[in-house]
Amino acid sequence: MPIDIHKRIETIKEQIREHDYKYYVLADPSISDQEYDFLLKELEKLELENPDLITPDSPTQRVGKDLTKDFKPVSHKVPMLSLANTYSEEELIDFDRRVRDGLPDGEKIEYVVEPKIDGVSVSLNYVNYYLKTAATRGDGTTGEEITANVRTIKSIPLKLNKFKSLKYKLDDFEARGEIFMKIADFRKLNEARENSGEKLFANPRNSSAGTLKLQDPKVVARRPLNIFLYFLISAKEEFESQIENLQLLKMLGFNVNPEYKLCKNISEVLEACRKLEEKRDSLKYEIDGAVIKVNLIRHQKILGSIAKSPRWAVAFKFKAKQAVTKLNKITWQVGRTGAITPVAELEPVLLSGSTISRATLHNFDEIMRKDVREGDTVVLEKGGDVIPKIVAVVLNERKSNSLKVKPPENCPACGTPLFKPEEEVAYYCENADCPAQIKGRLEHFASRGVMDIEGLGEALIDLFVENKILNTYADIYDLQKRREELIAIERLGVKSVDNLLASIEESKKQPFAKVLYAIGIRYVGAGAAKKLADYFLSIDKLISSDEEEISSIHEIGPSISRSVKKFFSEEENLKVIQRLKKHGINFTSLKKEIKENFFLNKTFVLTGTLEKFSRDEAAEKIILLGGKVTSSVSRKTDCLIAGESAGSKLDKAMGLGVYVLTEVEFIKLLEEASK
Ligand code: IVH
Secondary structure (H helix, E strand, C coil), rough: CCHHHHHHHHHHHHEEEHHHHHHHCCCCCCCCCCHHHHHHHHHHHHHHHHHHHHHCCHHHHHCCCCCCCCCCEEEECCCCCCCCEEEHHHHHHHHHHHHHHHEEEEEEEEEEEEHHHHHHHHEEEEECCCCEEEEECCCCCCCCHHHHHCCCCCCCCCEEEEEHCCCCCEEEEEEEEEEEEEEEHHHHHHHHHHHHCCCCCCCCHHHHHCCCCCCCHHHHHHHCCCEEEEEEECCCCCCEEEEHHHHHHHHCCCCCCCCCEECCHHHHHHHHHHHHHHHHHHHCCCEEEEEECCCHHHHHHHHCCCCCEEEEEEEEECCCCEEEEEEEEEEEECCCEEEEEEEEEEEEECCEEEEEEEECCCCHHHHHHHHHCCEEEEEEEEEECCCCCEEEHHHHHHHHCCCCCCCCCCCCCCEEECCCCCCCCCCCCCCCCCCCHHHHHHHHHHHCCCCCCCCCHHHHHHHHHHCCCCCHHHHHHHHHHHHHHHHHHCCCHHHHHHHHHHHHHCCCCCHHHHHHHHHCCCCCCCCCHHHHHHHHHHHHHHHHHCCCHHHCCCCHHHHHHHHHHHHHHHHHHHHHHHHHHCCCCCCCCCCCCCCCCCCCCEEEECCCCCCCCHHHHHHHHHHHHEEEEECCCCCCEEEEEEEEEHHHHHHHHHHHCEEEEEEEHHHHHHHHHHH
16 A cells, blocks of 8 residues: 555654654654654654655655765855944944935834854755755855755754745745854763863854764764754745744744844844843853844845945944953963963863863063963953953952962073063074974964864874974975884874875965965964965065065065065075975965956055955955055056045055056956956
8 A cells, every 4th residue: 555655654754844843943842752753763664665755855864874075066146145243332333324324315224133143154945845955155155065964953944844835936945044053062062072082172163163064964963953044035035024034934944043133223223232142141052243134125135235245234243251260370382483472271161162271361561461470360251263361360359379470581392591572572482493383383384274284283293293203394295205104103003194194195285375374484374475475476486575575565564574584584494495395385376367357467556445345355356367466656556546535645646657546447447357
């Protein structure tokens, strides 16, 4: 009787779907776990006997068997925008003013205030009521496909009930929201990891992000991920408002955060933000602010977007969370540049979901300014990703035996007497062979987002430096020849050595800008390295340039240019670069063939306020089209782009006869060039 079996299977699937909804979305189950398991077992049995009747939306099919080898790029049909941040009520009032200025007089403006969930944003694409793909935000235009992992999240329906939304045309839509982990679930996960000696996640957000990028959906299924949806986008359906959007998502069976509020004016918005901030600590998940959205879609359309952020929405970031604890000791750490930084060793304390036992004190001046002493009770603060810092001492809790500290006279790692440059607050160990610096430099070089050498972390670097296997960056690439020797080292197996060597080989693909950041020139961060690489295109051109030319680049100041020149004047550094070159590390940016356009090979200066983008965004567009952007007008300048209230640069350009463009003309040329 296959018809009956088919019917039975469909009935159970329907029931499980309903129970998942009640359990994972409403948190209000109507049957016991045992009854639920019973249903699932029956379904599994029927499907085993009738494999033809297995469909992808079956609850037994949430966890796929295949590993995800690579997360394929997905281009978002509608870009996934990000939000501008505000940090004070004044800034929110400014936002309201901009919104009112942007809309015709007499319009009644409403806002929706929602919690800003601290998780990972995703877009779910449903086609004919089935979940088809799930993608990360990526750069907003292109994300990565994470469908197999997202399917394991039980609060995400694999199939929607069509009858619930007959009024709407929803045969192809995207639901957007935030995947997160509840604080309690995150703690449990970290405890289990600690017990099994695995690396701990820093906070629930990192934990969600790390989980979504796992290759094995079976492991993902065991992690307690959750989702709140906040947008429904459909090419075929026009909605009236954000509120309608949230209500429809809820009606379709999605998890929608219940803390949203419709506000009639900005004072109600401020009140809703205050209330949300008060409620923050009692919520089961982390929020880092509020999101304020103009309610009517008609208004949103009139307001539009600038660059990557909508003009109709803004984030209001809450103040960083604080905790109070005892400072046991101040120790001194030697960084990769030789700078000695004081570190506060603390009585462990819980702060935004993670246990903190160390905090940076930046430098000795800061210790003096805040009058921090060993034995003090201190206030700690953490905002976003940053390392926790000490914001104040609780003076009325100071004990008579609290101890003032002095900066060390010698390097705590190698004993070399320390040096303090006149213009700086930091003390430096100037011994380039100081083992702490060598380790710090190598750690930076190998780290994620720099040369990305997976497996070459702090512990292994310590081991290699102590055994004199590594000393300079170039030594990393000599390891290929020393495979047998590495395998012989206790603790390292054949597999881990081979994996390490493979990721070292892989790192040779890192682009020039990353390499320039990796080699650790003082003051040259990732951003400055990118600007230098874009301008000079090769290390040889950078080495032979002079300070004046370097500091002429848009947003590169004299301390960077001085430091770059100093770095390349040292014989040792040049030798390491030569060796890295021989290993095939990228020391040039091969510009993609850029077709002839107005911007190609011309030098630009930006001045005044641009309306449509920030100066950095404008500079990026010019660079992508093969132009250069410098910070001051000279005879070498081909063109000045003058925004609102341009001043002395405009005068100088006129004096020199430099071609001047208005923003409107600039945009026109950009459009032509990008055709
Ligand atoms: S709306 C165009 N609503 O915050 C508006 N975002 O930069 C885009 N987020 O990437 C987002 N909770 O990951 C919106 N209720 C909420 C949110 C939210 C968290 C995240 C989202 C986005 C980032 C803003």
